[in-house]
Amino acid sequence: MNIPFLDNWLKRHGAEQEEDDTAAEYDPERAAAVAELLSECELLRVRAGQAGLELDDSPGSLSALDQLPPRWRDDAEELPWLGNDAGLYLGTVIVRTVPGAVWHIWPGGHPVVRLTSGREISVVEAGLEWAVNGAPQLSQVYAEAAEA
Secondary structure, eight states: OOOOOHHHHHHTTOOOOOOOOOGGGGOHHHHHHHHHHHOOOOOHHHHHTTTTOOOOOSHHHHHHHHOOOOOOGTTTTHHHHHHHHHHHHHHHHHHHHHHTTTTETTTTTTEEEEEETOOEEHHHHHHHHHHHOOSSHHHHHHHHHHHO
């Protein structure tokens, strides 16, 4: 999923995207700023809070999200936004708890989580699938990432 505001934000902060970033130097300040921006997930946090669930960026919170009744499916306008937030939250939990996992932003603003194995997880796509279909469960995607 393309996130235009992220692409614009990165440009304003001097973060030029390259097609092949293997030659680009790792900038810890930039990585922290991107991680902070992606971790907001405001809509998901509000909806989870309304259901009595506080999201604490832990793997356990992913399991708790998986158990929520999918009332968001009743709102076709909100569904893609909630799914996007679910994917970004999934990515946030992975980056914060799986050693070596980092956010990677593809040209055009598509965020993925890159594991130390080199595997990339399209967390936004996983979040959208979860929001629409209930599968894959967020905790399942996390477990697979943690094993890699």
